[in-house]
Amino acid sequence: MKRCYLKIEDWLNPFLVPIVETRNLTIPLAILALVCLFFWKKNIPGLADFGLNAFTEILGIILTVVFVDQLIRQQELRRTLPLQAAAYEDVRMLATRIIQFWESAFAQTVPRPAPSEIIQFWENVCKAPVSQSVPLTVNQLLSLETIDAIKTYLDLDSQPSVAPPRTWWEWLPEREQEFYTRAERILERHTGILEPQTYALVHQLVSGSGLLHPDTGMQIIRAMRQYDQQEGFPRPHNLGSYWGTTTEALNTVIKLNEWCIEKKRFLEKQGISGLLNPTLAINAFDENSSPKCMIDPNKFFQQVLAVQAYREQLAQRTHQSNTGI
Structure with missing residues (x-):
């Protein structure tokens, strides 16, 4: 069981490290995304459509930040x-x-x-x-x-x-x-x-x-x-x-x-x-x-x-x- 856990940890590590290292940016964006998701789920008049669109946009920004950061890290590591x-x-x-x-x-x-x-x-x-x-x-x-x-x-x-x-x-x-x-x-x-x-x-x-x-x-x-x-x-x-x-x-x-x-x-x-x-x-x-x-x-x-x-x-x-x- 411990060996299996270590393998899962090694697999997740490349994804978790960029998230942790960029937390000053990703955490505020994640909070903002949850607020927008709340607007959409509650179907608040005038904010529901905005909430859905903003949620998907912010989620895309977070994924882009994490991906780009990981790409830069890999290049820097090889160098x-x-x-x-x-x-x-x-x-x-x-x-x-x-x-x-x-x-x-x-x-x-x-x-x-x-x-x-x-x-x-x-x-x-x-x-x-x-x-x-x-x-x-x-x-x-x-x-x-x-x-x-x-x-x-x-x-x-x-x-x-x-x-x-x-x-x-x-x-x-x-x-x-x-x-x-x-x-x-x-x-x-x-x-x-x-x-x-x-x-x-x-x-x-x-x-x-x-x-x-x-x-x-x-x-x-x-x-x-x-x-x-x-x-x-x-x-x-x-x-x-x-x-x-x-x-x-x-x-x-x-x-x-x-x-x-x-x-x-x-x-x-x-x-x-x-x-x-x-x-x-x-x-x-x-x-x-x-x-x-x-x-x-x-x-x-x-x-x-x-x-x-x-x-x-x-x-x-x-x-x-x-x-x-």
Whole structure:
């Protein structure tokens, strides 16, 4: 029954869309047509013949408007299909690269399964539970709980599996700059092709508190590290000590990926072939209780102690300065 309903909906859609899109014109005309029909049906003297003639004329206008609008839409669709396919590929590449980046970060940093002593250590240090679940979908991977786990375990001094070799200090800003450049290119290239909602999602990535904005993204890691070196502040070297994000920022990528899934189906129905798939699922993670880029608990604990000692010394100097000692 559901499949039959979907087929009927697909058949009616080309007729319903023009009616909906031209409702500012068709609705007043339809109301006027009903008024004229009322005059004819009630056989009002002097208005009955006028009502019948006006009703048929207005009905013809409505059908003409809907038909012409549909014809223009079909012509515009055929003209813009290649442009829509190009926009799809650019958005797909952006969303896929971001998802693959976090997928790789999880695989290289989060223990699976985490030993009980590791769990207890992080809960004691962070004063909050750290997610131990393994993401199975894009939504789970880009959830705040999973990203927080990556932030907790990722050692910025370690080297990700990339060539040429470099540390996460260098790799994170480089990747974000690549994502930022891709997003900016989409906004420049596909202004008149992307749907307003999709264009707004890409814009959200690079503006305000977006995932890629220079003031809130991973570009800030370099500035914070330089500040720490100048001030001598011994900040811990896990990602969570330098960077954070929000559920809203992560959901932007999820929504873009969902748009890609729907857009690919639409383009294929229009006869466009050879399109690459968006991210439909993430790869299965192998068990690894101690990934290569997980920060050593003892190292992290020593760094936390160094922060406490620094703050105690700073408080002592402030007190001495205030008391004149």
